[in-house]
Amino acid sequence: MHRKTIVAANWKMNGDVSLINEMTDALNTISISENQQVIICPPAPYLGALTQANTNARVAVGAQNINEQLKGALTGEVSALMLKDLSVQYVIVGHSERRSLFAETSGLVADKAKQALAQGLTPIVCIGESEDEREQGQTEQVLSEQLAPVLSALDNDELTDVVFAYEPVWAIGTGKTASAEMAQQTHRFIREFIAATDSDAADKVAILYGGSVNAGNYQELFAQPDIDGGLIGGASLKVEEFKTICLAE
Numbered sequence: 001m002h003r004k005t006i007v008a009a010n011w012k013m014n015g016d017v018s019l020i021n022e023m024t025d026a027l028n029t030i031s032i033s034e035n036q037q038v039i040i041c042p043p044a045p046y047l048g049a050l051t052q053a054n055t056n057a058r059v060a061v062g063a064q065n066i067n068e069q070l071k072g073a074l075t076g077e078v079s080a081l082m083l084k085d086l087s088v089q090y091v092i093v094g095h096s097e098r099r100s101l102f103a104e105t106s107g108l109v110a111d112k113a114k115q116a117l118a119q120g121l122t123p124i125v126c127i128g129e130s131e132d133e134r135e136q137g138q139t140e141q142v143l144s145e146q147l148a149p150v151l152s153a154l155d156n157d158e159l160t161d162v163v164f165a166y167e168p169v170w171a172i173g174t175g176k177t178a179s180a181e182m183a184q185q186t187h188r189f190i191r192e193f194i195a196a197t198d199s200d201a202a203d204k205v206a207i208l209y210g211g212s213v214n215a216g217n218y219q220e221l222f223a224q225p226d227i228d229g230g231l232i233g234g235a236s237l238k239v240e241e242f243k244t245i246c247l248a249e
């Protein structure tokens with residue numbers, strides 16, 4: 001099955017109006033094929049500016065987080081309903097920084113994914129093991145535990161609309177990338193795990209790799225049969241480098 005290649009930028013708590021303008025200027029001039037999807041996820045205050053500045057139909061806007069509720073007395077939070085109102089199409093849920101720094105559990109990540117889908121947004125569900133967990137041979141168990149609540153919260157027809165991102169925690173922002181072979185093996189495991197719930201959905205869902213992807217390593221990673229593109233942090237803040245990665249087929 002030929003799935004689209006997705007290149008998603010996670011700016012984290014970085015970027016400003018100038019970067020929004022420079023990035024959209026650069027991406028508005030490139031031609032991205034219909035087999036590719038580029039997504040930019042800036043910090044929440046810049047979502048409106050990005051949706052206004054972005055004129056490339058193949059570049060979508062994504063948020064980095066949502067609350068699992070739709071509205072109410074939740075100071076500082078942003079809901080899926082608000083993102084929808086701004087024409088945001090994607091939202092990252094369960095990034096490892098949210099899990100470790102903001103104590104988000106896999107159950108909460110599942111609730112967020114469910115709420116995103118209910119509002120017509122595509123959740124980018126992040127999963128990944130720590131260095132210790134990999135060294136102790138627990139990678140598959142950790143990934144299974146992170147995936148299971150999401151798979152049981154979603155109906156099969158919702159599952160095909162999810163994007164998964166495998167991001168080994170030890171590779172995020174460290175310059176250490178999983179080898180293409182190691183990443184492929186883990187992506188294969190993730191797809192098989194999803195297939196046990198719904199084999200058709202497993203065939204269709206995109207599974208992105210994230211963790212120190214850059215212009216020098218993206219081609220080998222994206223060429224793997226079960227890697228459908230990347231979730232990119234540091235390199236997505238560099239306009240020329242990100243533009244190069246966006247042209248990946």
Ligand code: PEP
Pocket residue numbers: 010167171172173174175210211212213231232233234235
């Ligand atoms: C990320 O935070 O999602 C990420 C993959 O970061 P980096 O590319 O900087 O490792």
